[in-house]
Amino acid sequence: MTLRLERDGPVARLLIDRPERRNAMTQAMWETLPALVAQAMADDAVRVLILGSARPGLFCAGADIDEFARHSGEEKWRIANQAAIRSTQYALAHAEKPVLAAIDGDCVGGGCGLALACDLRIAAPHARLGITPAKLGIVYSLFDTKLLVDLVGPARAKRILFTGMLQNAQTALAIGLIDEIAADPMAAAERLALTIAANARHSVRSSKAMIRRILDGQADDDDVTLALFRDAFTLPDFAEGVAAFREKRRPDF
Numbered sequence: 001m002t003l004r005l006e007r008d009g010p011v012a013r014l015l016i017d018r019p020e021r022r023n024a025m026t027q028a029m030w031e032t033l034p035a036l037v038a039q040a041m042a043d044d045a046v047r048v049l050i051l052g053s054a055r056p057g058l059f060c061a062g063a064d065i066d067e068f069a070r071h072s073g074e075e076k077w078r079i080a081n082q083a084a085i086r087s088t089q090y091a092l093a094h095a096e097k098p099v100l101a102a103i104d105g106d107c108v109g110g111g112c113g114l115a116l117a118c119d120l121r122i123a124a125p126h127a128r129l130g131i132t133p134a135k136l137g138i139v140y141s142l143f144d145t146k147l148l149v150d151l152v153g154p155a156r157a158k159r160i161l162f163t164g165m166l167q168n169a170q171t172a173l174a175i176g177l178i179d180e181i182a183a184d185p186m187a188a189a190e191r192l193a194l195t196i197a198a199n200a201r202h203s204v205r206s207s208k209a210m211i212r213r214i215l216d217g218q219a220d221d222d223d224v225t226l227a228l229f230r231d232a233f234t235l236p237d238f239a240e241g242v243a244a245f246r247e248k249r250r251p252d253f
Helices: 027-042 065-071 074-095 112-116 142-152 152-164 169-175 185-197 201-215 222-234 236-247
Strands: 001-009 011-016 048-053 100-104 119-123 128-130
Touching: 001 027, 001 119, 011 027, 011 185, 027 048, 027 236, 048 185, 065 100, 074 112, 074 142, 100 112, 100 185, 112 128, 112 142, 119 142, 119 169, 128 169, 142 152, 201 236, 222 236
Parallel strands: 011 048, 048 100, 100 119
Antiparallel strands: 001 011
């Protein structure tokens, strides 16, 4: 099994387990991953999802280039591959719950695309990140490119894509490609996930939805966003938060 979903309390882990190929993604894996994301989103006990490697020292080396080479002349396969990758990126980026990436090794090409689609990225000091279509003669999709531009800005995105150079963890942190460096990214992601999970789930999910709308081009409130703000005052999370504040205790959401 090259992908699996595990749950520990409010935190789920979506683990890539193909160490003999540095967790390179096959077509079958791209097609499987969105369903696992959906499974985590449908589980009411899960509040945060972590994407990482089942084995330490790895994240994802990208798409399986050997598979690319075998099928490059098959238009039907190319169309299916494009659709599967987009479906995966979209599922992660638009998941209603927070998704964290624990990057414990090389995060390259399609692997970097996976990390970009997550909400936050924690990397090991030895991690390297890069997007290398210019070294393979292929083109990064617009959706993936937008995820990159949203994080690092257009000039840095151009430098990453034009050169295909790998960024070390320190550089990646400095330019906003990752959010934190930790000796054990999975442990750090789990600590962060538990901090997030302790907060009001409606607040966290609504904040993610608001930010996603902004990144997708929305610049002002509409009926949906106005309702998110207005209706929060009627929900149990608000009642518990106010009660905890008054009683000088931690809220139990």
